[in-house]
Amino acid sequence: MAKSWLANLPDWMRARFTDGQRFMILCTLAGVLCGLAAVLFHLSIHGLFHWLFHFAESAQERKWWFFPLILGLAPAIGGLLVGIILHRFAPNAVGSGIPQTKSAFYNDFGVIRLQDGLWRFVLGTIYVGLGNSLGREGPTVHMCAAIASWIGQVFGLAKVRIQALVPVGMAAGIAAAFNAPLSAITFVFEELLDDFSTKALGGIVIAVVIAAAVSRVILGEDPVLTVNIHQDFNTDWWMLVAIPIGLFSGIIGHGFVKSLLWTRGQVKLSRMPVWLRPAAGGFAMGIIGLAAWYYTGLYGEPQSGAFSIGYESLTEAFEANLVVVVMLVLFLLKMFAVIICYASGGSGGLFSPTLFLGGMLGGIIGFGLVSLNENTGVFNLPETNQVIGACVLLGMGALFASIVRCPFTSLLIIFEMTRNYALILPLMAGNMISYYLASRLLRVPLYNSLLLQDGMNLRKMPAYQGAQDYRNLPVSTIMTYDAVTVRGDRTAEHNLDEVTRKHHGYPVVDEEGRLVGVICHHEMEEFRAESNETPLIEILEKRRIISLTPDTSIRAAAAVLIKEDVLQAPVVSEKDDMKLIGILTLHDIARQQNTASEQMGR
């Protein structure tokens, strides 16, 4: 924990507040700082990109090819800078920031270094500001979580309190970045905490309100995206429109996640040095962005939407100023650009690209609807720009629901970003269809898959549960998923050489990964001492396996451990008791016990 002058304050300055009150005050402080940081981040990205754009335009007056040269190379330069800094100084600032925040929250008791947050700021500004096609929300979240966690560390709070400050910072960041306080709250609950408790709510709401107020004071009251859609909508009719949008978004969202993960895997395998990858990605990005710029230029005003965040093009789409080809081109090229940028290891988030893609997709479908109407005349549509605007809105929500997989946040965030309540029911319908489809097509949500790809695992703790009821939780909330296993077809000695992290006991699996038993470390050492050469599987044949299922309550599991007199038990699938999911050890239960008793949050 950081030692500082604050830790040496005279007693009278700290004695006034109880622990809970101090936590609330720190939440307020975190709200202010996070709000400021998020707004500053927004302004600096926006400013840098606009400067770049105007610089390129003024250079164009001298020689026409200056413009493509500057815009084409800027992302590569940004990528190069970011790649070098990431490699040398701040490996934690890669990617979206939400996975990093999650892993810090679950694995490191919410301790995030302020440095990481600062680097996030710098790298995000350089990378996204120079035109790479990623969003600013993920980095904002990480940055603000780092600030909140740092506040907790400086003021010498207990570990649990520092951990409780992470969601506070995260929510404040989202609230300020999107000017969307409600969805900030639900996003934290849906993405990070996985459980809802009014105890955690207090600090989060206060920080969110303050951060949103800060952002409104500086940036003004306007919503992020302005939409002009009439309030009097024929809801039942729009429910039908939501169905194709939901279906398309579900499938395309799935495709997006899959191809993102695949590309990222390929890049990881490639032999290119790590620091050069973002630059290569940036180079490709420049070409794609220019292609989009010139191609859309053929159909009217050229769109810079493929570069950077691209909300300008989205606003145009809302007004129905874009032709369908332009939307199609922007959609496809932006998708490639985002995948390349993220996979090549840049620093930026996936929120706004998702919204952008969804908006374009919705626009395309809306256009299809209008032209269908013109040809057949079956529907009785309102004006064209109304239809397309509403479809853009629905598409944004639906794609967000299918990629980020927060069904409730996806509703609120669209509602708050556009301040348009009239379409809430069709929005719900579209979001639920695409969410359902996507969650059935791919079980693991995006951020968790990204973490898994990096070999990180969340040590979930039911952090905000009260003292009485934690024992009723299922084992799956506290068990260790990445259990160290040993192979049953080998001898004890062979296995001991293979084991890198020493544990008390190991689940034993056969060649196909199926559970055959449990063996203790000391047993294997005894076998080695007597140079027993039989494979473990034969030794274990006679033993009964004491296993648990993920749905067993912690209380029942503890009872089993006591009754059977073992220190750990493998957790197996309910359907198939040979399929190993993880292991439950006394350590897991002890860790849980301590979190529960330390009166978390307020």
Added chain:
Amino acid sequence: MAATESNATPEEEQTDWRRALFSADAWRGYLVVFIGSIFAGLGALYFVGVEIFAGRVMRDWHNDQPWLSFVVMPSFLILIIFLRDKYFCGTDGTGIPQTIAALKLRESKVRDQVLSLKIAVGKLILTTLGLLAFLSIGREGPSVQLGACFMRCANRFATFPAHLVQRGLILGGGAAGIAAAFNAPVAGVVFAMEEIGRRFDKENMGTLVRTVLVACVVCVAVVGNYYFYGDLDHGREPLQFTTFNQWLIVPIIAVIGGFLGGGFSRTLLACIPYVTRAIRKNFVITAGIIGLLCATLAFATQGATLGSGYGEARALLLEGSPGFAETLPADQQDRLELARERVTPFYFLWRAIASFLVLLTAIPGGLFDPSFSIGAGLGHTLFPCFEWSGATMQAVILLFIVAYFSGVVQSPMTSFIILLEMTGCVMFALPLALTAMLAYEVSRLICRTALYEALALNFLRVMCVDDCEEPAK
């Protein structure tokens, strides 16, 4: 859960989504949820209809014959309590504590008793009687329990493993009840998480939102898309706080509202055991006395405490939005005018007493509408104290509603989201959120356990002790 899923091989993943999307079982499951939620929506819709009917016809009768309430109220109360104890044991109270209790019960057999079709029918009949008697009850509690009952019973026809889905279904039904009752889908979902489930479970989110969606669509299809109190921002600058002084009244209102709301809950919880005992002893006399008290109150206030209080609250709120009020049909405007005339400076007190008396008897009926009305009355009465800040009366009333309501039920998120959805003033979200949160904190100092949770615990205790549910033996 990440690693669990990562263990699944690609083939398993594929069969999984094929099964989920194409198998007959899965579709039967969807159908069941669909039908359950349609019924949940219809149930809520029915109550809306009854209330509208009562608000028109009964109001006119009572205006013509003020003595009517002296006959109707005691007799209906006695009848309701008689029916409740004789035939529909388990329908007592607002219905929300019962739903919470149902989630807490471990054995599904007892759960069947709390959320059965019989209970649903009882709830329907008894709440209808209560609304017709023009007692000060809301309809959201019964809607919640109805929704939960229907969803729970729909599960019988599907082949889901009960323990996996029941929580989601009950939550979904409850959410649909709130959402359809007030045309507030988001608030319904939040309410299910915050109040009924007391925890955020992401697995059930899908079922929850789907149920709410269908129920809301049913309602919208019948009565059209509307804001419960009216679109306050219609044709004018959106309501928002701009000056520091205006923000300054937020904590003051939160403290007052939270204090009064918490006090209401606490007094209610303290008094309920006595009344329950008295009802056990002799329900005719107890219910008769309470009914007469309600009637006297209604008579003394010229009918201000009759009904749920929706009309009064709406009249007070719409006073600040003449732009919207003009768009209403003429007869509604007249009714608003009449309702506005009924509001006296002590309206909030009379309404609070009326609501209190009815809640004591634990007849089926909710407290949302009366509480909103109390909050609106408070805001109206105390507005002169806040005039210095430059906030409009409407803003003060809204803040008082949210503060008082959040103080009574102690679910801050629900209270401000539901108000946003009922009034459509999205720019006013921040003051509302802050007020709700602060009022909740204040209320917790006064009343330790949230009202619904305490009632649910009471209910659980009763369920375990006596077996009134076995009349056959």
